[in-house]
Amino acid sequence: MKELTKQQSKVLACVEVYLNKTGFPPTRAEICKELGFKSPNAAEMHLRALEKKGYISIQSGSSRGISIVKSQQSFEKNGAQMPVIGLVAAGSPTLAEENIEKRIPCDPSMFSDSFDYFLKVKGLSMIDAGIHEDDLVAIKKTTDVKNGDLVVVRLEDEVTLKYFKKNNHNLELIPANKDFSTIEVDLREQEAFVEGKSVGLIRTH
Amino acid sequence: MKELTKQQSKVLACVEVYLNKTGFPPTRAEICKELGFKSPNAAEMHLRALEKKGYISIQSGSSRGISIVKSQQSFEKNGAQMPVIGLVAAGSPTLAEENIEKRIPCDPSMFSDSFDYFLKVKGLSMIDAGIHEDDLVAIKKTTDVKNGDLVVVRLEDEVTLKYFKKNNHNLELIPANKDFSTIEVDLREQEAFVEGKSVGLIRTH
DNA sequence: TTATATACTGTAAAAATATACAGTATAAAT
DNA sequence: ATTTATACTGTATATTTTTACAGTATATAA
Numbered sequence: 001m002k003e004l005t006k007q008q009s010k011v012l013a014c015v016e017v018y019l020n021k022t023g024f025p026p027t028r029a030e031i032c033k034e035l036g037f038k039s040p041n042a043a044e045m046h047l048r049a050l051e052k053k054g055y056i057s058i059q060s061g062s063s064r065g066i067s068i069v070k071s072q073q074s075f076e077k078n079g080a081q082m083p084v085i086g087l088v089a090a091g092s093p094t095l096a097e098e099n100i101e102k103r104i105p106c107d108p109s110m111f112s113d114s115f116d117y118f119l120k121v122k123g124l125s126m127i128d129a130g131i132h133e134d135d136l137v138a139i140k141k142t143t144d145v146k147n148g149d150l151v152v153v154r155l156e157d158e159v160t161l162k163y164f165k166k167n168n169h170n171l172e173l174i175p176a177n178k179d180f181s182t183i184e185v186d187l188r189e190q191e192a193f194v195e196g197k198s199v200g201l202i203r204t205h
Numbered sequence: 206m207k208e209l210t211k212q213q214s215k216v217l218a219c220v221e222v223y224l225n226k227t228g229f230p231p232t233r234a235e236i237c238k239e240l241g242f243k244s245p246n247a248a249e250m251h252l253r254a255l256e257k258k259g260y261i262s263i264q265s266g267s268s269r270g271i272s273i274v275k276s277q278q279s280f281e282k283n284g285a286q287m288p289v290i291g292l293v294a295a296g297s298p299t300l301a302e303e304n305i306e307k308r309i310p311c312d313p314s315m316f317s318d319s320f321d322y323f324l325k326v327k328g329l330s331m332i333d334a335g336i337h338e339d340d341l342v343a344i345k346k347t348t349d350v351k352n353g354d355l356v357v358v359r360l361e362d363e364v365t366l367k368y369f370k371k372n373n374h375n376l377e378l379i380p381a382n383k384d385f386s387t388i389e390v391d392l393r394e395q396e397a398f399v400e401g402k403s404v405g406l407i408r409t410h
Numbered sequence: 411t412t413a414t415a416t417a418c419t420g421t422a423a424a425a426a427t428a429t430a431c432a433g434t435a436t437a438a439a440t
Numbered sequence: 441a442t443t444t445a446t447a448c449t450g451t452a453t454a455t456t457t458t459t460a461c462a463g464t465a466t467a468t469a470a
Contacts, residue, residue, distance in 0.1 A: 007417070022264065023272025024230050027457060039419045044459070046417090059227065063268035063426060063457050067228025105312035111409045130335040130408070150410055201408040203335070204316045205355055212447070232427060244449045249429065251447090268427050268456060 011046040025066040081105055084118040111200035115140045129176035138200040150198040216251040217260055230271040286310055289323040316405035320345045334381035343405040355403040
């Protein structure tokens with residue numbers, strides 16, 4: 001495959017980003033706007049070059065008739081890359097780039113319910129539920145949880161993975177290990193934030 | 206999610222097929238041609254209905270500005286669908302269609318090593334390794350296994366998932382549950398076929 | 411010095427496209 | 441008997457979009 005010039009590479013990336021974001025390809029004018037060109041012909045020329053080099057194909061006469069033949073990066077591959085977040089002691093498990101340990105190629109719909117990220121398990125508090133240290137628990141971001149759900153809860157600056165049980169203002173976070181004790185929270189005295197619930201688990205052997 | 210009428214369903218399928226084939230969405234006129242309508246307004250009305258019901262979104266004023274919000278089938282998935290095979294008592298876990306319980310959308314490279322299928326775990330013999338009944342163990346087809354690997358072995362017509370340990374002609378298949386005992390095989394007297402080894406595990410909560 | 415390739419601006423026209431409006435037809439519901 | 445929902449045809453137009461053409465500028469190679 002022929003090498004791309006710096007500008008051609010930018011244009012290809014622009015098309016891929018647009019496609020990812022909207023689900024359909026950009027027009028010449030939209031590429032121009034994104035990359036700061038002032039003439040649609042600038043985009044046109046780069047697209048023609050990309051077509052000649054085999055990276056895209058252009059359906060002549062069709063609006064937005066661009067399709068990616070060969071993605072320049074592993075970018076927008078086949079499947080999604082789901083982020084893995086460490087169970088950090090301080091703060092909530094956010095999807096900010098600096099908290100992402102790595103990404104795993106898999107489909108967000110691989111479990112019965114969709115999920116948003118993997119949480120890497122620390123400690124042995126859920127071992128009797130077959131959840132080991134370094135297992136990756138698939139978390140769906142939601143506050144809609146029921147008693148008995150395996151949930152991610154933030155208490156102060158501590159994030160924990162436990163079974164959920166709530167009666168009025170009394171919240172119990174129940175471990176699955178007899179050496180650990182249930183965390184009891186009186187919601188009138190302390191706040192607790194439900195970050196999400198587990199919909200599945202994966203482990204690498 | 207609201208139900209679709211027969212025609213709306215056809216139009217949505219048409220959009221998905223077109224998108225799969227070309228990489229960009231169809232115009233109203235193209236939908237008409239595909240489905241035999243004679244007025245672009247026919248397509249327009251169906252698209253509006255699909256938008257109202259939440260199946261697609263339409264970027265107003267943009268040509269081909271259709272994006273799929275909720276695919277009607279699991280159709281047009283990009284990623285692979287990995288087969289799940291039950292740990293059948295008789296015969297080896299083959300990939301023949303009749304043995305496949307279902308398929309899970311995920312990437313064969315999601316674990317450190319690639320795998321070929323999921324094996325659905327029966328029984329509690331590996332529970333101390335955190336492997337529960339109905340967990341899906343990702344199996345890589347190989348005979349290249351080392352002592353300590355978690356392997357799928359076939360003895361006669363029995364298939365089992367155990368830890369592997371071999372010294373000369375003495376093979377031990379070790380469970381992870383003190384209520385089960387190690388299976389010892391003298392390879393001079395009985396054959397044992399290594400079907401593959403586990404590279405990971407997934408569980409749906 | 412003269413090409414040659416890259417990288418654009420600026421304009422304009424033809425073609426593609428979305429989309430509104432005015433109808434028609436049919437089956438089911440009220 | 442009349443409304444309501446679905447499912448279209450047919451036409452027209454404003455807008456979007458592609459795409460050709462005529463230039464400009466700069467760096468590199470011959």
